Amino acid sequence: MKMIDLRSDTVTLPSEKMLQAIQVAQLGDDVYGDDVTTNELEALAANITGKEAGLFVPTGTMGNLIAVMTHTKPGQEIILEESCHIYLFEVGGIARIAGVQARPIQGSDGKICCEKIQKAMRTENIHFPETGLICLENTHNMAGGTVVPLENMKEIYELGQSIGVPIHLDGARVFNAATHLGVQVKEIAQYVDSMMFCLSKGLGAPIGSMLVGSNTFISQARKYRKMLGGGMRQVGVIAAPGRIAIEEMVERLELDHKNAKKLAEGLNSIKGVSVELSKVHTNIVNVDFSETGLACTDIVESLKKKGILANVRGQQEIRFVTHKDVTTEEISNTIKVIKEMIKAISIQ
Known part of the structure; x- marks a missing residue:
């Protein structure tokens, strides 16, 4: 995988x-x-x-x-x-x-x-x-x-x-x-x-x-x-x-920024997940998962099992960074996986 x-x-x-x-x-x-x-x-x-x-x-x-x-x-x-x-x-x-x-x-x-x-x-x-x-x-x-x-x-x-x-x-x-x-x-x-x-x-x-x-x-x-x-x-x-x-490689950085914005907007639309969209200027997205009630360490571990790697940033946030080796399609897949994961948890 x-x-x-x-x-x-x-x-x-x-x-x-x-x-x-x-x-x-x-x-x-x-x-x-x-x-x-x-x-x-x-x-x-x-x-x-x-x-x-x-x-x-x-x-x-x-x-x-x-x-x-x-x-x-x-x-x-x-x-x-x-x-x-x-x-x-x-x-x-x-x-x-x-x-x-x-x-x-x-x-x-x-x-x-x-x-x-x-x-x-x-x-x-x-x-x-x-x-x-x-x-x-x-x-x-x-x-x-x-x-x-x-x-x-x-x-x-x-x-x-x-x-x-x-x-x-x-x-x-x-x-x-x-x-x-x-x-x-x-x-x-x-x-x-x-x-x-x-x-x-x-x-x-x-x-x-x-x-x-x-x-x-x-x-x-x-x-x-x-x-x-x-x-x-x-x-x-x-x-x-x-x-x-x-x-x-400088000119292509704009694509990374667009992918970061896409990721930020997609995750921000998920209930219990929030992103300060006005602060997504470049290729870094800090995502607040506190309203889900889940520990960020557990979320990161669950994402890893589903083929997505990210880093914990503090007790409430996870950091995602876009770059040349992550495609727009993979960004869409990441949003989908996190949405399904949070939805499954909220049903329990």
């Missing part, structure tokens, strides 16, 4: 063209700067985001950590939204490895109010750490893939510019954000000093993320990548699919 895997867009498999690109990639030692394929990918990433330089990293988590290390000094503090990925899901690397303290502030659907950031800024005081960095996330994972408006990002960037504090964007799914906004990704990247984006989520590459910024920033970031064990050798074998991901 083929599973309908809606756990995450990280489960996507490389396309046939990506696999072919691996076989013919021009290779060299990337630590020496000799891997042609990786060099081309880094230049492409910089160009498409409007930045001076790019750096290939094995994972988004490493990319974010390198960015924090590059922008800050140990003992400083970074401001970020309280449910962002860097704070919740990156194993405390900013504290243990970068040596900085997190200053989480409450956001709304992934947005951080500029006034709250200003209030969180540390004034000169012998007791306080210095504010060294502001981190944003777009799209925002825990907020359900919501997109942070450009106006909000611009306001925060201008604040950072005025006080000399850099802005880093965890843009793991920034191409989804750009698709939703109907803009080029560089229009988002213009409001940050550095940005990480994943090749291995909606863009479908098997491995890797990109870190982009100024030439000076990337030069230092490259050294920290080496420190963390991310300086690889003939890395073109995984960089080659990344180039195809950027060049050929």
Whole structure:
């Protein structure tokens, strides 16, 4: 039985063209700067985001950590939204490895109010750490893939510019954000000093993320990548699919968004199941099953037996993520299975 895997867009498999690109990639030692394929990918990433330089990293988590290390000094503090990925899901690397303290502030659907950031800024005081960095996330994972408006990002960037504090964007799914906004990704990247984006989520590459910024920033970031064990050798074998991901997989993201909207609307029509449709911006759908009276862990286990994979998000919600390897027909089937399952339970 083929599973309908809606756990995450990280489960996507490389396309046939990506696999072919691996076989013919021009290779060299990337630590020496000799891997042609990786060099081309880094230049492409910089160009498409409007930045001076790019750096290939094995994972988004490493990319974010390198960015924090590059922008800050140990003992400083970074401001970020309280449910962002860097704070919740990156194993405390900013504290243990970068040596900085997190200053989480409450956001709304992934947005951080500029006034709250200003209030969180540390004034000169012998007791306080210095504010060294502001981190944003777009799209925002825990907020359900919501997109942070450009106006909000611009306001925060201008604040950072005025006080000399850099802005880093965890843009793991920034191409989804750009698709939703109907803009080029560089229009988002213009409001940050550095940005990480994943090749291995909606863009479908098997491995890797990109870190982009100024030439000076990337030069230092490259050294920290080496420190963390991310300086690889003939890395073109995984960089080659990344180039195809950027060049050929961005336009199809709109289909993932349509499938997410279809799933959200279909599940929201089921009695006892609810989705905040206004928050389904991209390819993530958070579904509230609390009114069914069932534990989300039990629902997920039941769905697995019926060939559908999803992840529990808290006690009341289950997260579904659409991607290139889930068809519109499979979305319809998922809605049908859940509807029948909830109906059967309500009859008992």
